[in-house]
Amino acid sequence: MTRISRRRFLRGALGVGAAGVATAGYAVGIEPVWEKVRHLKLPLRGLSDTWRGWRVVQVSDLHAGPRVSPAYLRRTLASLAGLKPDLVLVTGDWVTMHDRVPVDRLDDAMRALVAATVEQGVPVVGCLGNHDYGHAWTDRALANELAERLCDWGVMLLRNDVTEIDGLYVAGVDDLWSPDFSPAAVAARLPEDRDALVLCHNPDGIDTPAFGEGRWAGVMVSGHTHGGQCRFPLVGRPILPMRNHRYAAGWVDVSPMRKLYVNVGLGHSHRVRFGVRPEVTVFELVAAS
Numbered sequence: 291m292t293r294i295s296r297r298r299f300l301r302g303a304l305g306v307g308a309a310g311v312a313t314a315g316y317a318v319g320i321e322p323v324w325e326k327v328r329h330l331k332l333p334l335r336g337l338s339d340t341w342r343g344w345r346v347v348q349v350s351d352l353h354a355g356p357r358v359s360p361a362y363l364r365r366t367l368a369s370l371a372g373l374k375p376d377l378v379l380v381t382g383d384w385v386t387m388h389d390r391v392p393v394d395r396l397d398d399a400m401r402a403l404v405a406a407t408v409e410q411g412v413p414v415v416g417c418l419g420n421h422d423y424g425h426a427w428t429d430r431a432l433a434n435e436l437a438e439r440l441c442d443w444g445v446m447l448l449r450n451d452v453t454e455i456d457g458l459y460v461a462g463v464d465d466l467w468s469p470d471f472s473p474a475a476v477a478a479r480l481p482e483d484r485d486a487l488v489l490c491h492n493p494d495g496i497d498t499p500a501f502g503e504g505r506w507a508g509v510m511v512s513g514h515t516h517g518g519q520c521r522f523p524l525v526g527r528p529i530l531p532m533r534n535h536r537y538a539a540g541w542v543d544v545s546p547m548r549k550l551y552v553n554v555g556l557g558h559s560h561r562v563r564f565g566v567r568p569e570v571t572v573f574e575l576v577a578a579s
Contacts (some may be wrong), residue, residue, distance in 0.1 A: 335485040341376075344377070347571065349379075356386070357560065364402040367402040369570075370570070382514065399530035413446060448489060468542070488506075491514050526578070556569070
């Protein structure tokens with residue numbers, strides 16, 4: 291039997307402890323505010339010449355409120371101007387709230403977002419997420435108050451609605467867990483001869499009958515998952531707040547005519563991330579072959 295001296299044992303134990311402290315410090319102090327920019331191609335069937343080569347930037351899950359650093363949100367949203375977007379999409383969970391809209395934190399974030407986009411002539415289109423409905427995701431009055439403030443800031447908020455921007459169809463549905471999720475009316479208004487972009491906070495929305503195979507074709511962009519916030523070697527992502535765990539993060543080919551992109555978000559429910567850095571996604575629109 292190999293004997294280990296007390297000194298070697300203590301040295302090893304201290305090393306393990308120091309590594310644990312460093313990992314925890316990184317997961318709490320660094321990664322939650324260390325965003326990355328992903329550059330991806332977004333192929334769309336029937337894409338008009340107007341939009342070919344244009345940039346669509348997606349951000350999600352800002353969670354403006356008591357848990358996310360306002361300085362971090364300001365910096366990240368202000369940086370969108372440098373990405374030269376032609377359109378910005380925000381896929382829900384603008385805030386974290388229970389019984390009132392966090393007006394100061396929201397306005398602080400929106401001031402930076404609008405300066406980088408709307409004031410530069412770049413439209414911002416968004417949808418609502420579950421946290422935008424307050425406690426238990428059911429408070430319609432809070433959701434309506436938030437929606438009104440976002441519209442006052444110049445956001446085109448699509449609440450079970452469709453818009454067309456120079457031939458590009460963009461739709462948005464209210465959150466899947468909210469009392470106002472109404473996808474059927476949206477899907478019925480989308481064109482059959484070209485792909486549409488659908489904003490749906492919860493990626494499980496693509497599995498609802500309204501967006502089923504043969505009823506709709508296009509790309510859904512979502513958030514909600516935060517990518518699990520942590521992804522560990524061997525273990526993977528231990529916490530994912532949706533039914534279909536295929537939809538944890540990134541591109542998913544749901545079916546031949548339907549694609550899903552899940553952005554892991556900027557903010558957090560609790561300040562911890564490990565292996566899942568916050569994300570800004572830049573899509574270059576290209577014609578589908």
